[in-house]
Amino acid sequence: MRIALFVTCLADTLFPEAAKATVRLLERLGHEVVFPADQTCCGQMHVNTGYPDDALRLVRRHVRVFAPYDVVVAPSGSCVGSVRHQHAMVARRAGDERLASRAEEVASRTCELSELLVDVLGVTDVGAYFPHRVTYHPTCHSLRMIRVGDKPLRLLREVRGLELVELPQAEQCCGFGGTFAVKNADTSTAMLADKMRNVLATRAEVCTAGDSSCLMHIGGGLSRLRAGVRTVHLAEILASTEGAETAGERDRLEVGS
Amino acid sequence: MTRTFLGMPATAPRGVGNLRGEESFPAAARRALGDAQLRRNLRHATTTIRAKSGAVIGELPDWEQLRAAGSAIKADVMARLPELLEQLESAVIAAGGTVHWAADAVEANRIVTDLVRAAGAERVMKVKSMATQEIGLNEALEAAGIEPVETDLAELIVQLGRDRPSHILVPAIHRNRAEIREIFLREMPGVDPALTDEPAALAAAARRHLRETFLSTRVAVSGANFAVAETGTLAVVESEGNGRMCLTLPETLITVMGVEKIIPSWADLEVFLQLLPRASTGERMNPYTSMWTGVTPGDGPQQVHLVLLDNGRSAVLADAVGRQALHCIRCSACLNVCPVYERTGGHAYGSVYPGPIGAVLSPQLTGVPDNASLPYASSLCGACYDACPVKINIPELLVHLRGQAPHPATEAAAMGAAAYTMDHPRLYAAAQRAAGLARLAGRALLPPLNGWTASRDLPAAPPQTFRQWWAER
């Protein structure tokens, strides 16, 4: 199958390992991955911060770039959620009904990674090997906006060597929320503290999720605590194989400003 | 003023009522987050109610179908609101009641005050009512020399403690049993000094304290959970029996109701009487629900008034996206599941309507600029939408209202520049290489990003971006 990668601006810029892992995984499963080079950002940051008019040009770009493809995948529940639930709304708000219906078409062909694997490609055992104790945080937008359900867990359960431990109060938000973490930093930090407490209670080595943004938030907090728990994107675990286990090895965290 | 001006949708006036806070949400939240006792009380209470509610909702095989019906009935109500109100008015009058219309809080307070004076009363007893808190009725009555007595236990705790309500259903949720005992010992005349902090003992103290008030007060003020347009029936859903006391014992009953509380037909009650208690107190059915239709000779108040309140609701209705906030049945399920509310409590929201529904309702009632920080008081986690028994899409509304909020000029300029850059892939790639998106989306754009890095480490920029890697493959 020919699959267009919607890399997301965050993975492209800050977390390329998650995007590279998505490419390696899909190619290993025998599919062709293409990267439409004119993509940039889906506009979610603008929409959620209150700038739907600025987001319009980004929605228009996204729809134009991805319209030619039958299947689009992103390693992010949040960005897929934006494509599905915000793009048409932004277009309609601007009175562009034609863009809205094209956006709905693109959205209907856009999947989050676990959806693509389980629902479209019909696979749960992707041949991965990851010999670590892992806990999974179901990010809010994966869980409640696009409703991936237990698909990521079904994929993780098939990974050789992986010991999956349940995260207490898993469905609670980690406190990121994009602009929320900036405009309401104190409340965000209080939510993060509880999430980290639950992650640490699992005694997992690795906390994984389907969104680099939430992992950046949780990982940034764990790093500051020197907690000894890595955050690794789901794609990186699924891309890992025996002899080529690379997920999350590069220490990408520095002491913040 | 011209007829056209008077007939245009209007927000709730300033200077009256309790819809506007004195400081922004982040500032108020910061203080609340530092109150360890408050945090423990809120966590305990919201955890308890989430479990209870989840259990009784799980007993119903048709919960989702009930939600869908509730949502559609409310959408129908909004589309036909004027005609339904006229139908309700006719039915109430035909049953012996009197109907008043109040364009705003000032007018509603004046109507109620005049009715109490006409009844010759110096004291009124009140059933817990969000509408009368919203309009600041107690303050208006006191200014007119009339004593309002709150009879709901939590409202009594708030009133005796000279406190502010912090939750729609349980206004004293921020108080634990030990604090409640202290308030009762300090403020309740004649209370047993040996009073313990057992909830049953505290409830019994309230029973003794209010019994004489119930028997001797000639005017009561209530809100309404539902008003049936078809029959003119009003309904109050409660637990303690204070509602029954107020609705049954006085000579005069004055009900103040937001215009959106109406439902079209009697049969619609079968939906809401299932949705409300399970979503609200987590009970299969609340202990008492009272329904009255005008005046019943010889049974209950013989003077029955209904005050229909706008106070900004017409402005909410005027927004085709925002009007779904008027579907709210005040169950408070969204507060109980909200990770932000659980940590900040209700006072941080400034308005009598706290939590997720408050963050979308208060700014619409007042106009977004008067509550500009509230639409941002959410991580958009979506738990509120899932919990809402009438399926109000609160995350969608929050984002919608952020689009109407006044923006800081520096932020607006930076966001515009970011959008321009992101719409030009070459500029975008250059910006990525120059600074990494953290700088692009963060420090350069949003000056308070240091709030984020205060407690988290930023990821270092990787050696190459994905698109560089792809180009080199």
Next chain:
Amino acid sequence: MNSREIVLGRLRAALGDRPAPPAAVPRDYRPAGALGVDLDLLVHRLTDYRATVHRCPEADVAQVVDEVLGGRRVVVPPGLPRHWLPATVAAVTDQNLTAEQIAAVDGVVTAAAVAVAETGTIVLDAAPDQGRRVISLLPDVHVCVLRADQVVATVPDAVARVAPGRPLTWISGPSATSDIELNRVEGVHGPRQLHVVLVPDGQAGHG
């Protein structure tokens, strides 16, 4: 322009986009008549919310009332079957008693209009065998006699059966509050004890 015209005018202006009402409200939930009545479920639900249930033949109602209120004063509605009352209670019939007079008695005995098995709810509609709302409110003990054929399965069944114009009181257990730490505690302003006497079909009220 009066306030009525102002409010209605504003609301009409707000709906300037003339939104179409939903074509039909989807009523895919369990409607009235969907379920059979399960008396055991009613008993379970009543008991779960701290009501006390007595199941007996109609002829034994007086004996139950004696057990609960023997030796005490009760108020009764004018239409209450007199044979429900044992000789051991001092019964006063509500003929426009004052609130103080009603508050001074220990208990009240009434019939009911409808009961909902799924929620453990009893509905009073102020018929002559139930009386004015105030009599089932002020006394501390409420004994409510319910016929099996008055029990319906669900809330929609009850909404379909009760008469809208009458003053209605839906009672689910004794007075309670969740206002202290969101735990349910029984016993605030209404009766602190609720006894439901469940008798077989077609017997109550005809004796």
